[in-house]
Amino acid sequence: MGQAGQTAPPEQSTVPFTVPSFAGEVSDAVVKVLDSGWVTTGPQTAAFEQDFADYLGAAHVVAVASCTTALELCLRAMDLPPGSAVLTPSLTFCGAINAILHAGHHPVLVDVDAGTLVPGPAEVAAAAARRAPAAMVVQNQGGYPVDVAALAEAAGLDRTRVIEDAAHGPGAARDGTPVGASSYAACFSFYATKNMPIGEGGAVATSDQEFADRIRATRLHGMSKDSWRRYLPGGSWRYDVKNLGLKANMTDIQASIGRAQLTALPEWQRRRAELVARYDEALSGLPGLVLPQRDLDGVQHAWHLYQVLVPDRDAIIAELEAAGVSTSVHFIPASHMTAYREILGEEECGAVPVTDRVAEELLSLPLYPGLSSDGQDRVVSALAGALRARG
Template identity: 85%
Template sequence: MSSAGQSTVPFTIPSVSGEVSDAVVKVLDSGWITTGPQTAAFEQEFADYLGAAHVVAVASCTTALELCLRGLELPPGSAVLTPSLTFCGAINAILHAGHRPVLVDIDEDTLVPSPETVAAAAARVKPAAMIVQNQGGYPVDVAALAEAAGLDRTRVVEDAAHGPGAARGGKPVGAESFAACFSFYATKNMPIGEGGAIATSDEGLQEKVRAMRLHGMSKDSWKRYLPGGSWRYDVKQVGLKANMTDVQASIGRAQLAALPEWQRRRAEIVAAYDAAFRDLPGLTLPQRNLGGIQHAWHLYQVRVPDRDAISAELEAAGVSTSVHFIPANQMTSYRDILGADECARVPVTDRVGEELLSLPLYPGLTPDGQDRVIAALTEALRTRS
């Protein structure tokens, strides 16, 4: 309980469609619960939602990133550009694929790399590939960043973990991507609990990652055990155990149907935050929807002075917050791997990273809960003005 005797406003609560329970029961009763017809149906429906040519469902966004990097068949130890303001899983995917992360600084207005920061990083090395991230749901300009890196689009992997619902120029994130990787983790806009997907316009890449998600086997168990199927299979390229199950896929199909309404609700909450915070001193609001950009609003990230103390004050007032993200260059393991010189290459990330604070933003956030968030942050900042 907070000091006022009220229950805490959680940072997030997963949204669950009313159709999920029935969908899961049907799968459990079907006699087939691993990768099979539900997974295939979910892949097609998510591809239709995005307007993508192909979707391959996998175990997580992290494994999606690794599978795509493996699918590029780069020489071992290749330099892969990545923002440092990212989740550790994205850095791990580069390392697990056998490559070397090269850190890229951000633009402080958008919280994503700019063509200038990408070009500066590319000038230090000759990158073989790049991971770009839609931070908080802000859709990056993939073409501009690829050009700045001197890379063909077929060497760019999009971390779209925050991307469902985002669009640029009227095209959803993932619609025309060579490789866009999505997350269905419990906190995401379309939560399954765990799970991910790869959207690609490339037939060859989808064939590779489809095989590699199941050890590199030429046929999954559904194809082997169908009437008339054969137990015989081949392994042409070493893969991972990274498939999605039909239980997960059935949840995903129900959640996908509810996603548009959830996105509408997120936009309502963001509009209320914007109106309340617009003139609040000491506060920098999140990236704006400008120039044909449709933000997915996975996160409402503000920048505040004295961030850690303000976060503690909000917690005492019964409002939970989070930070996205602790920059990778500040993590012990990555500092050991990359070295101090590389980790010093992202000064804007280091400065902005100390100011970022993510406020509660989820479809189930009540008007009363949002009022409490607004009141708590307003009070914390006014005592500092």
């Protein structure tokens, strides 16, 4: 194990785009669950929900199978009329668009600000003018915390109709309030590449008890009691299904990993910030390079991603790969995807010109707690060489 409870990556000839970190206590935590005889949703899941709520400062947390299912569960719990318009960035992961469609609603694409890579009030207002929304999904792209109140006002929506896609959000804050702390609905991801990796898994943080109870039921088919509560001493095998739900629960094995990972998260976030500062200093002034926007009043970035804009992006990716540096792109916009173009139509997909432009220049550089200074220096050297060769 490396320092701060993270797994040191093996020596490699390439610099990976990401390597998941695991706290030293993870293996013991999983063995304890296996030895307990209860591996699905149960006491560890409940304990993880409380631990994560305490970390965020949230009133309620409900653990689920993924951030994608969290988004869909939240949309279902809002009881919107079928086919409702739901605002969403086009610059997002396909799962977020699928969640809207699977919930029976219609995505309305929102453009982004070229600096922050998230929609601002002007972009939201423009999308809402095309079609009045019943709800909105806002995304903390790369770990940048959006101003939910300002975006809700621009959309003409109450906060109870705004869902925060906080898949990149753990560690982010705005005006001193952590993402998810006071949200009506904030959805988190614990996928293998995320700031707090479990492998798979997600969670909904909410300030509303009734909303939390609805999510808790619909994550397991809509059953009024999960199996753990049915088999507790004094429990009953009887249950009801009052609303249709999904199979979207988290297991105790995942939850035990999450509880261990949560103890290491603050140190991992410190290391991410340290790596970002090194990138900033080393990459500043390179020709054609646009660094991520930060240092705005009240914004604490989670730095899930270090996203830059570069000219001739695809060729630069190939040159970095040849130099032993792996990169990625976040994201291919929904408006560029075949299925969504067929569903939404050419006019809707053509309504996000800034997204279309930055999508051709976006590049995510390696950023993870186990990235060594030497590895980062290789990234900088390869990127600087590629950019300087273009003058």
